[in-house]
Amino acid sequence: MIISFLIKGLDRRTAICMLVLLLICAAVPLSNAYLPVGHPFRIPTDEMLQFGKYGSYALLAVSLDLVWGYCGILSLGHGAFFALGGYAMGMYLMRQIGARGVYANPILPDFMVFLNWKALPVTWYGFNWFGYAMVMVLLVPGLLAFVFGWFAFRSRVTGVYLSIITQAMTYALLLAFFRNDMGFGGNNGLTDFKDILGYNIQADSTRRGLFVATMLMLCLGLWVASGIVNSKLGKVLIAIRDAESRTRFIGYRVAEYKTVIFTISACMAGVAGALYVPQVLIINPSEFSPGNSIEAVIWVAVGGRGTLIGAIVGAVAVNWGKTWFTGQFPEFWLFALGALFVAGPLLLPKGIVGSISDMLAKKKSSQMYASLPATSEAVEDGASPTVE
Amino acid sequence: MGGEPNSDMYMSNEETVSPRRHWNETVMLQSLKTPTRLAALLIGALVLFLAMALPSVAQSIDDAIAKLTTDGYSDTAAAINALATSGSPRALPIVQALNDGKLQFSASDKKVFIVTATGLVEAVTGAPVATPPADISDVRANNRIRGLVNAALGALSLANPDPQKRIASADAVFKSRDEGALAALDTAIANETNSTVAIAFKAAKAAIILFKADAPVNDRVAAAQAIQLRGTQDAVALLRSLPADTPKPVLEAANASAKAIEYNLALWSMAQNAWYGLSLGSVLLLAAIGLAITFGVMGIINMAHGEMVMIGAYVTFVVQEIIRTRFPGLFDWSLTIALPLAFMTSGLVGIAIERTIIRWLYGRPLDTLLATWGISLALQQTVRSIFGANNREVGSPSWMSGSFQVGQLSITWGRMWIIVFALIVFAGLIAILRRTPLGLQMRAVTQNRSMASAMGIPTAWIDALTFGLGCGIAGIAGVALSQIDNVSPNLGQGYIIDSFMVVVFGGVGNLWGTLVGAMTLGIVNKFLEPVAGAVLGKIFVLVAIILFIQKRPRGLFALKGRAVES
Numbered sequence: 001m002i003i004s005f006l007i008k009g010l011d012r013r014t015a016i017c018m019l020v021l022l023l024i025c026a027a028v029p030l031s032n033a034y035l036p037v038g039h040p041f042r043i044p045t046d047e048m049l050q051f052g053k054y055g056s057y058a059l060l061a062v063s064l065d066l067v068w069g070y071c072g073i074l075s076l077g078h079g080a081f082f083a084l085g086g087y088a089m090g091m092y093l094m095r096q097i098g099a100r101g102v103y104a105n106p107i108l109p110d111f112m113v114f115l116n117w118k119a120l121p122v123t124w125y126g127f128n129w130f131g132y133a134m135v136m137v138l139l140v141p142g143l144l145a146f147v148f149g150w151f152a153f154r155s156r157v158t159g160v161y162l163s164i165i166t167q168a169m170t171y172a173l174l175l176a177f178f179r180n181d182m183g184f185g186g187n188n189g190l191t192d193f194k195d196i197l198g199y200n201i202q203a204d205s206t207r208r209g210l211f212v213a214t215m216l217m218l219c220l221g222l223w224v225a226s227g228i229v230n231s232k233l234g235k236v237l238i239a240i241r242d243a244e245s246r247t248r249f250i251g252y253r254v255a256e257y258k259t260v261i262f263t264i265s266a267c268m269a270g271v272a273g274a275l276y277v278p279q280v281l282i283i284n285p286s287e288f289s290p291g292n293s294i295e296a297v298i299w300v301a302v303g304g305r306g307t308l309i310g311a312i313v314g315a316v317a318v319n320w321g322k323t324w325f326t327g328q329f330p331e332f333w334l335f336a337l338g339a340l341f342v343a344g345p346l347l348l349p350k351g352i353v354g355s356i357s358d359m360l361a362k363k364k365s366s367q368m369y370a371s372l373p374a375t376s377e378a379v380e381d382g383a384s385p386t387v388e
Numbered sequence: 389m390g391g392e393p394n395s396d397m398y399m400s401n402e403e404t405v406s407p408r409r410h411w412n413e414t415v416m417l418q419s420l421k422t423p424t425r426l427a428a429l430l431i432g433a434l435v436l437f438l439a440m441a442l443p444s445v446a447q448s449i450d451d452a453i454a455k456l457t458t459d460g461y462s463d464t465a466a467a468i469n470a471l472a473t474s475g476s477p478r479a480l481p482i483v484q485a486l487n488d489g490k491l492q493f494s495a496s497d498k499k500v501f502i503v504t505a506t507g508l509v510e511a512v513t514g515a516p517v518a519t520p521p522a523d524i525s526d527v528r529a530n531n532r533i534r535g536l537v538n539a540a541l542g543a544l545s546l547a548n549p550d551p552q553k554r555i556a557s558a559d560a561v562f563k564s565r566d567e568g569a570l571a572a573l574d575t576a577i578a579n580e581t582n583s584t585v586a587i588a589f590k591a592a593k594a595a596i597i598l599f600k601a602d603a604p605v606n607d608r609v610a611a612a613q614a615i616q617l618r619g620t621q622d623a624v625a626l627l628r629s630l631p632a633d634t635p636k637p638v639l640e641a642a643n644a645s646a647k648a649i650e651y652n653l654a655l656w657s658m659a660q661n662a663w664y665g666l667s668l669g670s671v672l673l674l675a676a677i678g679l680a681i682t683f684g685v686m687g688i689i690n691m692a693h694g695e696m697v698m699i700g701a702y703v704t705f706v707v708q709e710i711i712r713t714r715f716p717g718l719f720d721w722s723l724t725i726a727l728p729l730a731f732m733t734s735g736l737v738g739i740a741i742e743r744t745i746i747r748w749l750y751g752r753p754l755d756t757l758l759a760t761w762g763i764s765l766a767l768q769q770t771v772r773s774i775f776g777a778n779n780r781e782v783g784s785p786s787w788m789s790g791s792f793q794v795g796q797l798s799i800t801w802g803r804m805w806i807i808v809f810a811l812i813v814f815a816g817l818i819a820i821l822r823r824t825p826l827g828l829q830m831r832a833v834t835q836n837r838s839m840a841s842a843m844g845i846p847t848a849w850i851d852a853l854t855f856g857l858g859c860g861i862a863g864i865a866g867v868a869l870s871q872i873d874n875v876s877p878n879l880g881q882g883y884i885i886d887s888f889m890v891v892v893f894g895g896v897g898n899l900w901g902t903l904v905g906a907m908t909l910g911i912v913n914k915f916l917e918p919v920a921g922a923v924l925g926k927i928f929v930l931v932a933i934i935l936f937i938q939k940r941p942r943g944l945f946a947l948k949g950r951a952v953e954s
Contacts, residue, residue: 074754148934155938160689160753164888165934171885172930175923290885294691294761301758334769341762345755346748 009227017309018219024051025215029208045204048211049279050323054316055214056276059221061299061311063268066225068297069306070234071261072241074159077166078269079293080173081141083283085270087177088140090190090283091124092133093201097194110192111185121183130197137274138267145266146259153255153262158244167290174288189284196278207279214275218312221268225308228264237261295337301344304351313353449478453512456500456527457493464527465536472540472572480544482511486527487537494521538564543572546589551582558588562595562618562626570596591618595626598642605635612641616648619796624649656796661914667803669910670810671872673903674865675883676890677814680902681858682738684891685821685834688746688855689757692764693887694880695771696859699737700730700866701875702771705780720785723867730863737767738859742852750851764880772877779874788871806868813864818899820857830854834897889933895943905944909933 010018028043028051035042060082067073099106103113107120126132148169152162180186199206228234239247240254248254277283286292296315303314318340325333348355452470455463468486471479481502485491490503491511500511501524508517529537542564545557554576561569573593580586594614597603603611615623627646630639675697682690704726711718711725718725741763749756784802791800821827832840833850841847866879873879886909894905909929916925940946 074757151935151938155941157937157941160757161892161937161941163689163754163757164892165937168885168889168930168934172927172934175927175930179923291881294758298758298762301755331769331773334765338762338764338766338769341765342745342759344762345752345759346745349755 005227005231006223008230009223009225011226011230013309014222014226017312018222021215021219021222021312025212025219029211032204032208045207049207051316052207052211052214052279053276054319055211055218056272056279057296057299057319058312058315059214059218059272059275060269060296061303061315062218062221062225062308063265063272064296065300065303065305065308065311066228066268067262067265068300069308069311070229070241071237071258072244073258073262074163074297075166075262075265076163076290076293076297077170078265078296079290080166080170080288081145081266081269082273082276082292082296083173083177083285083287084141084144085137085273086277086283086287087184087190087273088127088133088136088270089274089277090193091127091136091184092130093193093196093278094190095124095128096196097192100194101192109185109190111188112183115180117183123183134274137270141266141270141273142263146263149259149262150255153258156255167293170288170293171290174285174290177285177288185284187285189282190277191282191284193278193281201278201281210275210279214279217271217275221271222308222312224264225268228261229308233257233261298337298341298344300351302340302348302351304354304357307351307353307357310351310353314351317352449482449512453482453500454498456491457495457498459493459495459525459528461528461530461533464529464533468533468536468540472543478512478514480541480548481514483537483540483544485511486529487534487541489526489529491527492524493527494524496523497521500527539566539569542566542569546572546576547579551585554580554582554585555588558585558592561592562588563622565596565599567596567600587617591615591623598626598630598638605637608635608638609641612638612645615642616645619649619652621653624653653796659795660797661918662911663797663799663803665911665914666807666907667910668914669907670807671869672886672890672910673810673814673906674806674868675862676887676902676906677810677817677899678858678860678862678865679887679891680894680899681817681861682855683888684896684898684902685830686851686854686858687753687834687896689753689760690855690858691757691761691884692741692767692880693760693859693862694882694884695764695767696734696738696862696880697866697869697883698771698875698877698880699734699767700726700863701782701870701873701879702775702780702866703730703733703863704867704870705775705782705875708782719783720787722783723785723788723871726867727864730867731860732863734863734866735856735860738862739852739856741859742855746855747848747851764884768877768880775877777877779876782870782875784871802871806871809868813861814899814903817861821899826850826853830857889930892937892943893933895945898943898945901943901945 028048031041031043032045032048060078063081064075064078067075067078094109097109101110101113103110105113108117112120127136148166152165157165176182177184177189178187184190193201195201196206196210199209229237236247236252236257239252240257244254273283273287295318299314299318300311301314302318303312304310318337321336322333325336344351350358449471452467455467455470458464468483471483482491482500485502492501492503492508493499494501499521501508501517501520502511506516508520509515510517542557542561545553546561546569548554548557558573561573570593573589573596577586577589577593580589591614594611594617597611598608598615600608612627615627624646627642627649630642634642675694678696679690679693682688682693704723707726707729708719708722711722741760745759745763746756749759788802788805789800791798793799821830829840829845829850830853832843832845833847833854837847840850869879869883873882890905890909891902893909894901894903912932913925913929916928919925920928937943
């Protein structure tokens with residue numbers, strides 16, 4: 001069943017995209033490892049790291065597209081799931097430091113010694129095992145999303161209201177993680193990582209490994225998301241997006257569908273966060289700030305919501321633009337980002353990928369004098385896009 | 389974009405000092421600082437007085453003055469005592485000068501002089517002395533003299549014409565419990581007409597008697613009860629510090645008294661919390677009320693709302709800068725001048741945004757959310773480019789600084805005016821919506837756009853005006869918030885989530901809901917703060933709102949009927 005589900009997920013577009021991702025996944029580390037320094041095709045380590053970071057952002061964007069593009073749930077709190085996954089990974093990396101910290105305490109991380117704590121808090125138990133940490137990466141965001149979604153969707157909090165309370169959720173977490181007594185490093189967060197799975201986290205080879213892992217997880221995420229979208233579940237989700245009340249009246253339990261997809265999406269965001277932290281080597285409460293979550297939404301909007309691939313394109317394009325802008329004209333980045341937020345919905349309501357596929361479809365239809373080929377998106381079926 | 393939690397952003401520092409401490413400090417500061425200034429003042433003022441002073445009084449201090457010129461400690465001591473009981477208005481400056489080491493004498497002239505900033509003056513007459521006598525030297529003091537001088541100062545200032553000073557000296561006696569002051573206190577109580585001062589005197593007398601081991605037990609019990617009148621924390625401390633060998637009835641009375649005071653204090657601290665809550669609530673109301681129009685009435689998710697507040701605050705800054713450089717005399721009017729300008733500026737910016745961007749996005753609330761967020765980023769960066777990223781200094785006019793006392797409550801004028809102002813803005817907005825043609829058209833357009841259009845209402849224009857009104861109100865809020873918050877490009881970001889919470893909690897589309905929502909959140913926040921700490925309290929409130937929305941997705945005062953579904 002799972003296999004058929006995954007095979008269904010491999011529609012042509014997804015397959016091409018995954019192929020490209022796998023190519024990048026192989027080519028970039030190879031060029032970094034085997035081409036001599038200074039070779040025009042060699043990708044320097046810091047650039048690879050940069051793109052690895054974009055890869056984790058892309059996974060976050062895919063997870064967001066899954067709920068927003070296909071189910072109409074605009075979450076302004078996905079950054080919280082991302083950060084929680086990141087914190088779970090960060091806690092594992094913290095425990096790996098062991099006695100190499102400034103205070104050389106084999107059990108307690110530096111900040112706890114600094115705060116004069118005597119014993120490890122219960123929340124930190126087990127994080128010295130990689131497997132446990134990885135379970136937590138999925139479990140913590142998933143559980144939060146499940147509980148939050150269960151309450152919110154059951155009482156039919158929809159649209160803007162949901163957006164606002166998800167924003168309040170991430171804001172509350174931001175405030176909470178700033179507190180030292182939470183035991184997650186307070187203001188400074190977790191940093192100074194040394195090892196991951198026994199490999200030096202700063203070594204080039206480890207970084208290549210992390211890049212590969214990120215790309216593979218992104219592929220997997222895209223595959224799973226595409227599988228969901230192309231399955232029966234996906235059809236119901238689109239029905240909910242376009243006409244929630246009707247779907248309910250037909251007899252589907254809308255709240256349960258929404259909770260499930262919200263939880264899956266949160267788990268994906270958590271994985272993205274866990275991939276992000278070992279590449280940037282720090283996780284702190286500012287990852288919870290509402291602005292970050294909204295920025296993730298704009299990646300999806302720019303790339304094209306409800307296309308999955310668009311989310312990846314948008315995340316990479318916007319972040320690459322951000323890096324370029326902040327390097328060249330630091331004071332203009334916010335103008336550019338602001339313009340993107342404004343221009344996106346106004347001029348490119350379907351995003352880059354959505355507009356391109358629209359254009360292609362139009363060309364095809366004018367050539368063949370036939371209507372659109374049946375695709376999964378209601379947007380292209382001629383129904384008015386009432387994403388809300 | 390790293391947000392930082394700004395836990396005490398609603399509270400200026402002056403208010404975090406507990407009211408009692410604040411009160412005591414001012415009193416103590418006055419008693420420490422002002423006598424010197426007072427002495428200088430009195431010297432001038434009392435010259436006049438002295439011209440009419442009775443010769444008998446003058447005579448009674450003449451002996452004392454003579455004793456000061458003998459350069460003997462025992463004579464000086466006698467002189468101080470004589471001065472303290474003389475009742476002469478000149479006594480205080482003389483003793484004060486001795487205290488400050490500024491009293492000089494000339495043995496040959498049998499005269500005493502005070503060194504002032506402007507030169508030497510004759511101590512008795514206060515007349516300036518052009519050429520100092522040849523044998524002039526300081527009146528010397530040892531520890532005994534200094535003790536006497538202190539007691540004499542206490543007694544003398546009990547008769548000070550300024551009630552604040554009298555209270556200060558009563559407090560000094562309350563603390564020192566110097567039995568020597570008892571007689572002076574008795575006369576002071578007999579002569580006192582001001583009831584507040586009389587209470588301070590009685591409390592001071594009670595404190596002395598309570599600790600006087602040889603006083604009759606009944607008197608001490610009565611004294612313990614009388615101290616209740618004072619009702620401050622230091623009275624509790626005093627009552628609790630009785631030695632263990634004190635007679636039992638006295639101890640019991642003191643305990644009962646202390647308990648009564650503590651109960652009273654707890655009530656006052658509740659009142660204080662409620663006041664802080666109202667104050668925070670009014671800030672939230674100001675920040676949210678514009679949003680109640682744009683989001684609540686029009687349904688536009690205006691994420692740039694906070695930036696409209698910020699623009700208002702920067703308008704205040706610019707107005708104050710211009711006033712400072714060109715018309716310094718108008719400074720007290722700066723806020724009044726800034727109000728209409730802030731309304732206009734924010735309102736026009738709002739109309740511009742509505743006409744160019746938002747009107748293309750009606751019916752797409754989530755797109756509006758993103759677009760307005762983008763606008764907010766651009767506005768922040770614009771302000772940062774023009775004014776810099778640092779905080780800008782916005783001053784308070786004189787009528788907004790300082791504080792006053794209601795019982796144990798310390799109320800700062802700034803907070804007071806902001807509450808009043810928030811309520812005025814609220815009432816004004818209600819009046820606009822209910823009583824003006826514009827308000828009527830606004831309501832018509834939001835309730836049924838096509839019908840309103842059919843009736844000839846220019847709906848597009850009304851949309852722009854409504855949005856401009858909401859933004860203008862946010863600008864007005866910025867003027868008020870510039871008084872209590874840092875004026876920086878990030879000012880608005882701190883309010884945006886709170887504002888949405890208030891509007892959603894109160895019920896969208898209902899201004900009264902916004903009022904109730906803001907006040908409830910403010911008060912709950914401030915009552916949680918002492919228990920849970922500022923940050924945790926805020927988290928609790930956020931979680932509570934999230935849960936509340938699950939229960940009542942449309943807020944406290946939900947609109948009913950078909951309009952809800954659209």
